[in-house]
Amino acid sequence: MDLSQVLEIVSRTDPGMVRAHNEDAVYANSGLGMAILADGMGGYNAGEVASGMVTTLLGSELEKAFKQPETRLIDQDGRQQTRSLLEAEISRANNAVYQAAQSQPQYAGMGTTLVMAVFYDNAITVAHIGDSRLYRLRGEEFSQVTRDHSLLQEQIDNGMLTVEQARTSQNKNLVTRAVGVDPSVESEIHEYATLPGDIYLLCSDGLNDMVEDEEIGMTLQMLSANLALAATQLVQMANDNGGRDNVSVILVRVKREFPAPQGLGGWLARLLAWFK
Amino acid sequence: MAKLTLSMDGMMLKEIPLIKERTTIGRKPHNDIQIDNLAISGEHAVIVAILNDAFLEDLESTNGTNVNGQPIKKHFLQNGDVIELGKYRLKYRSEALQQTSQADFERTMIIRPGMMPKSPGPGDAKAAMNDTQAGMPPPPLPAVDRPIARDPVPEPPAAVLRGAIQILSGANAGKEMELTKTLSTLGKPGVQVAVITRRPHGYFITHVEGATFPAVNGKQLDSQAHPLHDHDIIELAGIKMEFFLKD
Numbered sequence: 301m302d303l304s305q306v307l308e309i310v311s312r313t314d315p316g317m318v319r320a321h322n323e324d325a326v327y328a329n330s331g332l333g334m335a336i337l338a339d340g341m342g343g344y345n346a347g348e349v350a351s352g353m354v355t356t357l358l359g360s361e362l363e364k365a366f367k368q369p370e371t372r373l374i375d376q377d378g379r380q381q382t383r384s385l386l387e388a389e390i391s392r393a394n395n396a397v398y399q400a401a402q403s404q405p406q407y408a409g410m411g412t413t414l415v416m417a418v419f420y421d422n423a424i425t426v427a428h429i430g431d432s433r434l435y436r437l438r439g440e441e442f443s444q445v446t447r448d449h450s451l452l453q454e455q456i457d458n459g460m461l462t463v464e465q466a467r468t469s470q471n472k473n474l475v476t477r478a479v480g481v482d483p484s485v486e487s488e489i490h491e492y493a494t495l496p497g498d499i500y501l502l503c504s505d506g507l508n509d510m511v512e513d514e515e516i517g518m519t520l521q522m523l524s525a526n527l528a529l530a531a532t533q534l535v536q537m538a539n540d541n542g543g544r545d546n547v548s549v550i551l552v553r554v555k556r557e558f559p560a561p562q563g564l565g566g567w568l569a570r571l572l573a574w575f576k
Numbered sequence: 577m578a579k580l581t582l583s584m585d586g587m588m589l590k591e592i593p594l595i596k597e598r599t600t601i602g603r604k605p606h607n608d609i610q611i612d613n614l615a616i617s618g619e620h621a622v623i624v625a626i627l628n629d630a631f632l633e634d635l636e637s638t639n640g641t642n643v644n645g646q647p648i649k650k651h652f653l654q655n656g657d658v659i660e661l662g663k664y665r666l667k668y669r670s671e672a673l674q675q676t677s678q679a680d681f682e683r684t685m686i687i688r689p690g691m692m693p694k695s696p697g698p699g700d701a702k703a704a705m706n707d708t709q710a711g712m713p714p715p716p717l718p719a720v721d722r723p724i725a726r727d728p729v730p731e732p733p734a735a736v737l738r739g740a741i742q743i744l745s746g747a748n749a750g751k752e753m754e755l756t757k758t759l760s761t762l763g764k765p766g767v768q769v770a771v772i773t774r775r776p777h778g779y780f781i782t783h784v785e786g787a788t789f790p791a792v793n794g795k796q797l798d799s800q801a802h803p804l805h806d807h808d809i810i811e812l813a814g815i816k817m818e819f820f821l822k823d
Contacts, residue, residue: 341683341684341685341686413684430684431684451627451687455626460626465652468652469629470628470629470671471626471627473685474685474686474687475687476686476688478686481686515758518759519758519759522759522784523761523771525769525784526785533759533771537758540775540776545683545684
């Protein structure tokens with residue numbers, strides 16, 4: 301199913317005001333309903349290599365998979381298929397980065413965060429590893445959807461720090477999970493129903509470390525009619541506030557409903573639905 | 577690393593680096609910071625370090641522990657905080673402000689159980705910093721990532737920017753709107769909307785949506801952001817308004 305008329309996707313990536321290199325990477329394909337964002341880490345500019353590898357590998361492998369109608373069959377386990385496909389491909393990308401890191405001394409220890417969204421059948425499947433985030437604007441409500449895999453988030457979760465205290469912590473940007481730093485990685489994957497009008501924001505911490513969530517939400521609400529301007533504005537605000545890190549954003553607007561077509565393989569689903 | 581500066585009556589006594597997970601303060605000799613004074617309890621307080629953060633806790637001392645004049649039980653230390661125990665003062669300085677390379681700040685790094693993300697200082701301390709490096713590849717050399725100036729941000733203005741819009745025509749003529757927020761939208765959603773952005777060095781107007789673009793001083797804008805100057809006249813959705821700076 302071609303989702304290019306259903307989804308409007310805009311992306312921006314910027315090195316920020318301080319760093320010479322941009323180690324973030326973004327990828328989007330509105331036709332296939334995919335958005336991927338990665339924030340790389342490592343010595344020299346190995347971070348650039350790690351994030352680039354992950355977005356490219358995931359992008360191309362999923363493109364191949366989604367172009368085959370069988371992958372997109374909706375059956376009782378329809379959502380499960382997307383999930384296990386993502387798990388498999390993230391695992392493959394993790395391996396590739398890990399192997400590269402082992403084989404080249406200048407890439408030793410490199411890794412990357414990951415946040416990605418796949419849109420299908422009026423739903424979004426979100427996978428993330430690390431502290432790059434997905435937010436959602438629905439009507440006037442703006443909220444963070446993913447929960448960071450970071451030291452600070454763990455401290456907040458077990459009551460050691462309040463959210464206010466975390467803002468002034470010196471332990472920012474310490475992630476507890478990353479792609480490419482271990483032989484295997486566990487990604488966190490969830491599905492949520494989408495509604496027409498929803499706007500999703502994928503971003504690296506270069507945005508949310510420089511701009512308060514409230515300001516981000518307000519910007520999206522006010523500029524929702526012009527997604528490209530909203531994206532430019534978010535990056536500009538991060539830079540105006542110091543731009544101490546690379547900043548990347550991907551904005552996705554759901555324009556209308558997109559139920560999955562039943563197709564040839566859907567007869568089983570329809571049969572089962574008949575009996576429900 | 578973070579450090580404390582001990583002083584009394586304004587006179588600096590010594591500087592104490594915070595290298596341990598727990599730094600105890602009290603009158604008894606076993607304390608890491610021993611203060612031999614009767615106003616200080618045997619075990620008076622402790623500073624617990626979680627990597628680059630530090631928490632101060634009063635250990636039910638007789639005379640209590642203050643930070644910046646306020647009595648505390650448990651306190652999340654901020655750079656510059658002054659801890660008061662009796663007549664003694666301990667000024668807390670966090671690590672980050674002693675960073676050598678600004679570009680290292682804000683770098684995302686992976687943290688594993690038992691591992692310090694930065695190399696430990698001299699006088700290597702305890703349990704939580706057990707070296708798990710044994711089986712891992714050697715850490716890469718620090719990146720030389722020099723900060724570069726990019727479209728250098730102009731000097732921040734001496735005064736705080738305060739701009740406002742006064743409506744000159746239409747039903748709301750005479751009304752004034754202060755531009756205090758980062759973004760202020762003008763116009764009719766779905767018909768014609770422009771946004772005024774408040775940036776460190778000035779205000780800008782940008783077209784958001786609509787078939788026609790706003791005009792400033794009679795000239796129609798393009799899709800780019802346009803800087804606003806004192807007394808510029810904006811025309812949008814048939815309404816004229818004046819932008820002005822408040823002193």
